[in-house]
Amino acid sequence: MTTILVTGGTGTLGRPLVARLRDQGQDVRVLSRRDPHHPVDLRKGEGLDAALAGVGTVVHCASSPMGGDLEAAGNLLAAARRAGVEHLVYISIVGVDQVPYPYYRVKHQVERLVEDSGLGWTVLRATQFHHLVRSVLRALGRLPVMPLPKGLQDQPVAVEEVAGRLAELALGAPAGRVPDMGGPEVRDLPSLAEAWAAASGKGRRMVGVPLVGRTYRAFRGGGHLAPGGAVGTVTFEAFLAEQGA
Template sequence: MSTILVTGGTGMLGRPVCDALRGDGHEVRVLSRHSPPYAVDLRESGRLVDRAVDGADAVVHCTNILRGDAKAATNLIDAARRAGVPHLVYISIVGVDRMPYAHLKAKYVVERLIERSGLGWTVLRATQFHELLFKLLEGLARPPVMVLPKGLAFQPLEATEAAARLAELATGPPVGRAEDMGGPEILALAEMARAYLAAARKQRRIVETPLPGRLYRGFRHGAQLAPEFPVGRVTFEEFLTGRFGG
């Protein structure tokens, strides 16, 4: 079986990637800031990064750094080159090339670095995970009035399904840009908010309001959606049931 390094392997996505790979019998190394023996910040290159990638058959890059994403990716790519790693897999976000948002722009920069790295590479773009949208709604529901940006929709995806797809890609040959991965349904944010409130047994008045700016226009035009690829199976309502109970 293969030896596969997972960066960010203790995170929301990285952990189920590791579980999926181990379940298929692969040897998994976890690189994160607080996980020995490869406890390292990827923004700092060094021997520990070289040790982590040495002898790996593939690297799955799940680390999500809000500041320093490109630096971390550059250090990882350099170490992978030195070690002769044959396959680098990266999880990205649908719409990174179309949305004027700093975090998404940074993810697109990392995509380009990987594409030009000279390594065998695979990039999977996914829509927003259930957990992230849940946290968004949880925050919006704190005041007595739940104010939502008007006209937004999302295509929520179960993180464990994305993890299974990443594990599958990591154990195969490099494919370049893999097909995008979206959740099973496209839901208006207001519809998701009502489902969240019902599941959480909260009473809130919902008010939708338009917002200014290019980012909001991008979301309204659906740049964050992958309607051609509704490959996920777990719906947002099913996720909420699992979170709160039936």
């Protein structure tokens, strides 16, 4: 049995992934800044060689919109080569090559680093998690009137379902870029906001606000959607019923 290391193993996606792998009897090592056994900051790289000793597969979930992903990936890939890692699985986002949002561009650059790393690799792109959509709607719902970017759609997916797919990929052979994974429904933003308002008990007047710019046009064009990869089964309403608004 090979040891599987999960970066960001204490995060939103990392936690259910680690649990899924351990439930299947896998030897899993968690790497994060908060883990007591392997408290590694990937942006600095200190302690990576020790953390990767004896590891056969890495699932790279650690990521931050605040920056540092390129440095983190470079350090991780270099250490993985030194350790003789056989397979690196990277979770990316649908639309990183279509939407010129800065965080998406960085994720796309990390994909290229993984592809050119010399390691066996697999890249899965997923649509946004239900958690993120809820967070955005919570923030907008603090105002008496919810301003919703006009004409946008989303296709949120359950993080547990993405974790299940990543576990399958981690236990398989390197597969390159695999089909995108999306939630079960492509929804317009007002319908998602209405679902959140109903679940939270916060009645809000909603106003569509037109925005400008290349990023907004790309989102309006659906560059972040995966209607052909709608393999998730958990709807946004089901997520809110279980997790709360």
